[in-house]
Amino acid sequence: MWTCSVCNRNFVRPHQVHSCMDKTLNDFLNGKPAHTTELFYCFINEYKSLGNISVHPTKSMIAVAGKTRMAYITQLGKSFIDVVFPFKQAYTDNLCFIKIKQVPGTDDYNHHFRMCFKEDINDEVKWYMKLALDNASQ
Secondary structure: OEEOOOOOOEEOOOOOOOOOOOOOHHHHHOOOOHHHHHHHHHHHHHHHHHOOOEEEEOOOOEEEEOOOEEEEEEEEOOOOEEEEEEEOOOOOOOOOOOEEEEOOOOOOEEEEEEEOOHHHOOHHHHHHHHHHHHHHOO
16 A cells, blocks of 8 residues: 555555545535435445445546545536446446447446436446445455
8 A cells, every 4th residue: 555645545556646635525516406416425325335435536527436446426417427437348238337438548448327316326236336346345
């Protein structure tokens, strides 16, 4: 483990590139509709029910991490949140991802999930959330 001497965050890799807490959750949530913030907290609380996680606001998104980062909230819209799950393979046989795209130059596949209602976190989504958490805990 490596600890940043500026922000005191712990990282798996030495000298991990990060934003040293330049942003806060309030920077992302201020001015958002109540529905959107409820979706955000529903998603985070569901993840907390699956295991030990932490939330890291970055310059452009909110990362969710176990031992390493495993999901990214990339957009807080008027009535939705967009979440990206990076996996080492494409999981194409599902109903929850609106897009699956290989990250250029890598063997990673970004799986895009749009949450419009609390009920969108169904058993299938929970399975992928747990998979991401298990991968991030290794």
